[in-house]
Amino acid sequence: MLRHSARALVVDPAGRVLLFRSVLPDGVSLWFTPGGGVQAGESVLSALRRELAEETGLALDADPPLVWQQRVVEPDHIAGYDGVVNDYFLVRTDAFVPVGTLTAEQLLAEDLHDHRWWSVPEIAAYNGDALFGPRDLARLLSELLRSGPPDEPLSIGI
8 A cells, every 4th residue: 555645845936945854763864845644535735735734834825736746665665555655746935934733742743853944055065964855856856946847747766
């Protein structure tokens, strides 16, 4: 069984993307986009709206374009799942301080430890211990911001 997630590339007018930091079970930090799992009976866009409200407080006025799809299939990728499908939507907005409906304690319980706005050059130049999800985020985001949303979602790697 695959887990399906809706993820948002929340980008401000300066081209910065909002990322959250999590700590993986092996202790590695990961910077990744807001979003999360699609619940039973929920559409991907409904899940995106719910997750953005919970994690950032951002409300969507329109349906954002689906720009990337990531499919990772491997046994026991996530507890109870043999992989994940992440749909990435481009959400353009003014910069804001994320304050969602979840409390700080609830965010920590979901393993969301920190957030910050990153520019593409900052991501590309980063040489710390943390990883980015997707790993090739700087190149992918740079291309997306230069060319705009593709006609069909781009299939991306881990």
